[in-house]
Amino acid sequence: MSLVHPDKWNVRDGIELEKTALDVTKSSTNNIVIAGPGAGKTELLAQRACYLLETGVCCAPSKILAISFKKDAAANLAERVKKRCGKELSRRFESITYDTFAKHILDQFRLALDKEYRPSKNYNILLKDNEIAEIADKYITNCYPDYPNWRNIIRRNSELSNLLCNTVLPLAPIKPEESMQELLNNAMWDILLRKMENGESSLTFPMISKLSDYLLRENPYIRKALGMTYSHVFLDEFQDTTDIQYSLLKTSFLESKATLTAVGDEKQRIMGWARALEGVFSKFSNDFSADTKRLVLNHRSSPKLVAIQNIISKNLEQNSIEVSVPDKWGELDGTCEIWAFESSEDEAICLADEVINWINTEGIKPRDVCIIVKQQEDIYGAAFKNRLAEQGVQAREEKEYQDLLSEEIVQVILNMIILAIEIKAPDSRKVVIDFLFYVNGFDENTKYQVLYEFEDQLGIFIADLNKKLIVFLNQLEKVLLNEIIYMIINFIDKSKIKNSFPQYSRGNYLDEMILNLIH
Missing domain, CATH: 1.10.486 (PCRA; domain 4)
Structure with a gap:
């Protein structure tokens, strides 16, 4: 496939990018792009991938690595790049999650780890807190009989998970005078890595990230190979990056020649409960000497909705930039209404009836309707789904799928x-x-x-x-x-x-x- 000269490259598929987005697309420096909902963050990354691949700025055999927080976001970006620049070039575009990235490193270079921290080849992955707790209940008393009362200190299953997340590798030697939490943390790593009765290790994804981070810190040759593989790195929904993930990112690419582009919005940071790193944009800017760019167009929302979003943004952040809409919208386009109800049951029934009306009178397909709930969707959603079911319309909670x-x-x-x-x-x-x-x-x-x-x-x-x-x-x-x-x-x-x-x-x-x- 013939390459395009960078000066003659054009944005693909008739997409319009605002000037700042186009500058980032063609940039040769590290950038952090701050943009709100509907600003086209994912499209910016897709177009940048096309530019790098089609112009040869990212030349074979080098690849582009895109890291997202969730699997669906990673899949969406990969599909968009494939659509924009074709199957052949998109083979050098890898779009994965942080968890998958960490797992690739561990699986490929596992044998380079010290034997003390090397998991079994066919290790199991623990996804739930109760799985960790079941292993602890089964093995701690047998392997560490000096800790008979550990459950009096660690009462909630989530506390065991947090212990593993807070670990610094390599582990410090166990001392009798240390707190029970520190003793249990070392014990759990010991058990999960080596002392399972079937001989197979069991790891959580944060443990996998920490092991990969440690592996790269201890082995500069592998770190160099990683930097040579990926000439460019994209970081999507960067505001949700956890402290563990950011540490792995720094270890992987801080000293490499890779060019990094991070996109996100601090106001959309919703994963604080899951260790999303506060101030991650500033840390990235300082650590990677990245320029900060801001997108000011909202391509998705109508003018009335954007006006409301600007008011809310100003209340959340005094220095928030005023967002505008592209010319495709009329000045009065859009509807925003606030409905007040006496109870959540009344609200669910009214909303369900409105959805049924859309389906019956406006021809909207049920699968095109999405209801966003702040919390307790299983409780609130029950009344909503029951009302829809009475009219022969099925609904499901998307989170679990x-x-x-x-x-x-x-x-x-x-x-x-x-x-x-x-x-x-x-x-x-x-x-x-x-x-x-x-x-x-x-x-x-x-x-x-x-x-x-x-x-x-x-x-x-x-x-x-x-x-x-x-x-x-x-x-x-x-x-x-x-x-x-x-x-x-x-x-x-x-x-x-x-x-x-x-x-x-x-x-x-x-x-x-x-x-x-x-x-």
Whole structure:
């Protein structure tokens, strides 16, 4: 593919960027971009990726690394880059989460860790506080009989998780006069790394980040290799970056030649409860000598809504910049109303009736309606969902599905099912074909005969899957759903999935995702 001279490169797909965004897109320095909702932060990163790849500023074999806080954000950015600059160039654009980034480092360079901190090859991942607590209850008394009353000090499961998060590696030697919290922290690392009865380590994602951070601090050669792999690094939704994640970021790239671009908005910082680092923009600016840029356009909201947002922003932050709207809006466009109710039940019923009215009279599809709740969505949502159900409209709480639906294996399973049911489903077919070609190592050099034979095999499988789905839809028995999911996994080949996606190659993570989908 021929390259474009930087002076002749144009923004892709007719997207309009304000001048500051365009300057950042073509910048050769570290930048932190502060922008509110609707300012086009993700689009800026997508266009910057196109500029770097299409002009050769990021030249092969160097790659661009984009790190997001959530899986769906990472997937969205990757898809946008692929759409903007094509499949070939987007192969050198890696869009992942902080957790995945840390796991890649640990999995690839695990053997470089001191034996004392080296987890087993097939370590398990602990996702919930109660999983850590169950291990502590089972092993601490046996492995550390001198701590019989530890539960009198550590009463809540979350306290164990916090202990692990607050760890500084390498661990200081245990001294009898230290506090029970410090003694227990060292004990838990010891147990989780080495003393599980099955011989397999069990780690939380913060532990994985800390081990990766420690590995890179101790091994400059690996740190150098990381810097040589990625010439540019993007950091999306940067305001939610935790102290642990920021430490890994600094260790990975502070002394490298990589150019970093961070985007976010301090006013959208909602993850303080999950250790989001306060003042992270200032720290990044100081540590990486980054220029601070601000975007002032809101492409998403109408003028009336932006006026309200400006008032709220001024109350939150006196020096907040006045945001404006692009010319596509009329001066009086937009509606903002405040509805007051006597109770949450009255509110839920009224809102549900309004949604039903939109569906019945305006033709809005149910899946295009999203209700944002400040807190306790399970309590508030019950009355709302019950009212919708009375009118034959189904609703679900998205939070519990969001991360699951962002998983590559879940996406391909669901699209495989759609393809089997609808037959003509071009979008699903593209997802399935791209996934299968990737795990099988097919590319433009693969012989046509091999591709044709594989297409035939897929057609036969889809027909068999269709028959199985018809039986399931008639009986709706869980055992049949279980058979369908594993029928798809076996067709793809579990070993190929693990070999192609590092996040599925260790421990039981892949099996957990499959079970979560079934249940």
